[in-house]
Amino acid sequence: MKPRLLRRLFGLAAIATFFCSASAFALDKVVFLTSWYAQAEHGGFYQAVATGLYKKYGLDVQIRMGGPQVNGMQILTSGQADFLMGYDLQVLKSVEQGVPVTTVGASMQADPQGMMTHEDVKSLADLRGRSVLVSTSGRTTWWPWLKGKYKLDEAQSRVYTFNLQPFLADPKSAQQAYASSELFSADKAGVKTHFFLFADDGYPPYGTTIVAMDKTVKDKPDLVARFVRASMEGWKSYLADPAPANALIKHDNPNMHDDQLAYGLEKLKQFRMITGGDAATLGIGVMTDARWKQTRDFMVSAGLLKADVDWKRAYTTQFVKDLKVMP
Template sequence: MTMAPGRREVLGGLAAAFVGGGTARAAGAPLTLLTNWCAQAEHGGFYQAQASGLYAKAGLNVNLRMGGPQVNAMQLLLAGQCDLALLQPEEAIRAGMRGLPAVAVATTFQKGLAGIMTHPDIHDPGQLRGHPIFISAEGRSSFWPWLKARYGFTDDQAHPYTFNLQPFMFNPQAAMQAFVSSETYAARKQNVPFNFYLLSDLGYPTYGNVLLASRSALQTRKDEIAAFLAASSEGWLQYIYGNGQDGDRAILAANAHMTSDQLAFSRATLKRIAALGTNGASILSMTDAHWMDIHKTLLQSGLITDDPRWRDGYTLSFNGALTARVPS
């Protein structure tokens, strides 16, 4: 799950063109969610809601559209090619600051899924000073400055992330960005020993897979979006804490490269790390306090300027529509 090259520049160029409400979608069109990768467990609650009939029960016609590394989700959202898109909170904050008509309305995960994978001899991330670390473009514009400040890393340690384990496997000094529910599975399957440090556990505040809506969709399809989020929260409850087989079957049908074994691993991992929140938490909900922590970290890292418009990048108005809670 990575940012398309040049997304920050694209956002800047789009600000003037989409300073209004964005491009509206045709009346009667399906409500379309654009994900940030090929179908996988990290999207499972949405596929569960689709496959188990939760969306249909809510009177919704929903289209789940897969993203990927070459898909610029923000550009497609602003162009009216989808109603909602899975992005990261940094992008919502920057959208607010730039006056782009895109607003975070919910978050899939209460914490980020990214972390640092190291070889077994590394028992604390601070031991990585001077070691090569493979980091994606998205990571460089989000958590990398925070890691540098916290652990004393330098930019010459950052090497391009290549979406495979080979550079890590064959360099005993290297570490790499990884997702707790993805690359760790690949390492286990290849019998590669490792340690993993979830950034959220290290103190990095973020959300994971935030749902952004276009302002045009908020103006014309607000009730549908509220119903979609309510059904999606129930879908995630089923997928992680119930029988998620409907969602798994839908994911496997959509993504020929996915396996049942990986889905089972990822679902168990998301449950283990309490990705949907702690016991009793409202699934998909957000808070002002968490957004303020994210903004503060971006500001201290020098990734944004102090612009009060950042708050325009999210709304808590849909929290009341969310019906599912993490089981106690």
């Protein structure tokens, strides 16, 4: 082969290598907004950042914390975030109001919401006659379900302000709780409690979902698919070794300490929130039409959603049905 031809071939190879290398480092920037301050329930997403899983799939992901004063849906629809840590009831209600949003994956097969009671309560049916501390958001989500299922009286409800003192002071009270937070605080205070996960009694929504704008799903399906896959692989990794994610969680939320993170992870495993349900056989992140219909039916029966809403617009299974990130 002639020297001039060889030089030309080497030059073309060098140019190709340069562009391949450049494209390898041209990561798609993504902003993911969580629903609360960083905690174990967000571990899979932080793990995907900490271990490079997002980068492996060509993504540069920034996780932004939510909180009590953060309107996540507003931030998503205004284009300030690409994905939102969502909730089925919130998304169905948004669809009813004409907001073009879609759930693309579910980290948890069970909503982590439940009821913390004093130790003399043996089941949720024992709540009759007791005061129940309910947050503002709880009144339009789980409270109608609980009240209807166990024939509770509206007069039993009291305002929950995310302060445990009223519960600790009143042995006849019960309050909403996450097993990993309020229950942890009660244990630290030396109060013996029982915890009832609503999902175990049939409360249907998924937990810690991923929500995107319809336009993102339509115009950037490859980006959505990569974000969902990397996130679910992050959850699998977090359950095996949470140390990388926990370091980032503590950086974002200095009030989160090792003992609470360990407690939170223990509860995620105990209740099989990530790996139970359909995830056990279909993979982490999976969603089904049947589960979404259960949530829709509950909302309609409770007067939380109009019966004629096109509820299937609230989600798509295209990114999780063949994902197969097995526990």
